[in-house]
Amino acid sequence: MKQDTNIAIIGGGYVGLSTAAAFSNAGYTVYLIEPNKERLNTVKAGKCFFYEEGIEPLIEKAVKEKTLIPTDKYSEAIDKCSIIFSCVGTPDNPDGSSNLSFIFAAANEAAEYLQPGAIYIQKSTVPVGTGKKIESIFTEKKIDVAYVSNPEFLREGTAVEDTLFFDRIVVGGKDSSVLDRVIAIHKVIQEHHKTLLDISGITIPKKNYAGKYIKANLSSAELIKVTANAFLAVKISFANSIAKIADQTDASVIEVMDAVGADPRIGRAFFNAGRGFGGGCFPKDVSGIIFSADEHGVDFGIMKATEAINDSMANYIVEKAQKTIGGYKNKKVAVLGLAFKAGTSDARRSPGAKIANLLSSAGAQVSAYDPKAAEEAKEELNNKVEIVTSAEEAIKNSDAIFVTTEWPEFLELDLNENAKNMSGDTLVDCLNLFDISAVQKAGLQYIGVGRNGV
Numbered sequence: 034m035k036q037d038t039n040i041a042i043i044g045g046g047y048v049g050l051s052t053a054a055a056f057s058n059a060g061y062t063v064y065l066i067e068p069n070k071e072r073l074n075t076v077k078a079g080k081c082f083f084y085e086e087g088i089e090p091l092i093e094k095a096v097k098e099k100t101l102i103p104t105d106k107y108s109e110a111i112d113k114c115s116i117i118f119s120c121v122g123t124p125d126n127p128d129g130s131s132n133l134s135f136i137f138a139a140a141n142e143a144a145e146y147l148q149p150g151a152i153y154i155q156k157s158t159v160p161v162g163t164g165k166k167i168e169s170i171f172t173e174k175k176i177d178v179a180y181v182s183n184p185e186f187l188r189e190g191t192a193v194e195d196t197l198f199f200d201r202i203v204v205g206g207k208d209s210s211v212l213d214r215v216i217a218i219h220k221v222i223q224e225h226h227k228t229l230l231d232i233s234g235i236t237i238p239k240k241n242y243a244g245k246y247i248k249a250n251l252s253s254a255e256l257i258k259v260t261a262n263a264f265l266a267v268k269i270s271f272a273n274s275i276a277k278i279a280d281q282t283d284a285s286v287i288e289v290m291d292a293v294g295a296d297p298r299i300g301r302a303f304f305n306a307g308r309g310f311g312g313g314c315f316p317k318d319v320s321g322i323i324f325s326a327d328e329h330g331v332d333f334g335i336m337k338a339t340e341a342i343n344d345s346m347a348n349y350i351v352e353k354a355q356k357t358i359g360g361y362k363n364k365k366v367a368v369l370g371l372a373f374k375a376g377t378s379d380a381r382r383s384p385g386a387k388i389a390n391l392l393s394s395a396g397a398q399v400s401a402y403d404p405k406a407a408e409e410a411k412e413e414l415n416n417k418v419e420i421v422t423s424a425e426e427a428i429k430n431s432d433a434i435f436v437t438t439e440w441p442e443f444l445e446l447d448l449n450e451n452a453k454n455m456s457g458d459t460l461v462d463c464l465n466l467f468d469i470s471a472v473q474k475a476g477l478q479y480i481g482v483g484r485n486g487v
């Protein structure tokens with residue numbers, strides 16, 4: 034097969050579109066296969082269906098220059114490409130296991146058109162052992178194609194940055210020369226990173242950048258991805274448990290985690306206590322690894338505890354604030370933040386939406402605001418929660434404010450002015466973002482998570 038110049042990407046979700054945006058502006062011709070008509074038409078118009086800083090200019094330019102070719106047909110893409118990325122969704126089943134129906138459907142359909150010598154690369158998060166099953170599909174169909182696991186580590190909200198300045202590229206498979214080919218195409222992105230930054234318009238604070246390329250066997254590569262997410266989730270739930278202890282004393286979870294995280298063996302990242310983790314990855318990856326461990330005869334107790342602690346946090350905060358607010362019946366409450374984190378319009382399993390629903394079920398009249406996620410949050414919210422178009426509108430006449438996403442604009446709110454427009458006087462800082470004395474100076478009672486003593 035000639036040099037790798039054409040890439041097919043199956044699935045135009047967060048991972049697929051971010052990957053397409055990078056490769057199509059780094060000298061490759063990228064065919065993006067997206068079956069959803071609405072999403073497909075959005076990409077064809079040079080746009081992105083979700084908010085992610087810097088991604089739209091990349092898509093727009095590549096679509097215009099025809100280096101990004103969106104299609105809904107495998108037959109128009111796969112046989113033209115020597116590199117195929119599978120970036121389809123892996124939602125969870127009701128029992129918590131990973132739903133791999135899109136993964137197998139994509140492999141089966143691609144198999145109809147795969148050319149000899151092509152590499153089929155899995156970027157989607159899959160349980161360990163999945164790759165071997167796909168390899169046997171290709172073997173049964175007698176297709177000469179290599180299978181590689183190349184898990185994605187990018188975070189929503191910083192997808193472009195993470196694609197350009199990755200910590201590591203992991204490639205797992207049988208044949209070392211095939212793994213080298215996959216590494217080589219990622220190195221081309223590196224060579225183009227200045228161009229990609231210029232097009233995206235993102236300025237990234239200078240950092241000592243040294244991304245690693247790691248080769249592993251197929252099963253290890255699959256397990257690396259789920260292990261990384263699982264461990265980060267453990268750190269968050271661990272910090273949240275410490276916060277609950279801090280709440281019973283006059284310790285501050287921030288002071289504790291700053292000092293504990295200063296030990297390089299431990300590290301400070303993902304030790305921010307608060308309303309817990311949400312999004313399209315951690316909740317399903319935690320339940321997925323519990324299920325997958327179980328299938329291998331391993332009782333993954335630590336992950337079960339991680340999940341249970343996370344599930345408890347929204348309720349814990351709502352109950353903790355109840356006394357200060359004086360119950361929720363007939364109270365008006367502002368919820369600021371419906372995205373599962375700042376920098377994205379994604380509201381899947383959003384802790385802010387969960388808190389809004391809990392408050393509403395407890396009898397409060399809830400006005401919620403998010404600068405980017407209002408539309409996507411509708412599916413997550415019960416129909417009594419009202420979505421408004423500014424933080425000020427949500428706060429007006431409210432008895433309490435719950436800040437549930439770390440959007441910078443919430444930290445920049447003029448608390449003195451907003452406090453004057455409230456009926457009550459409580460600010461519930463569900464992510465420990467605010468300077469407590471500044472909140473108190475504005476005449477508001479402060480409630481955080483594990484910051485009772487400060």
Ligand code: UGA
Nearest residue numbers: 185186187188189269303304305309310311312314373374
């Ligand atoms: C996560 C991983 O960080 C990525 O490396 C991975 O590629 C991705 O999942 C994936 O599997 O696709 P993401 O879900 O975009 O990325 O967001 P994170 O920044 O990891 O945040 C996840 C959740 O944890 C958010 O709700 C965030 O608010 C919460 N969080 C994070 C905390 O509650 N405390 C912290 O200290 C850190």
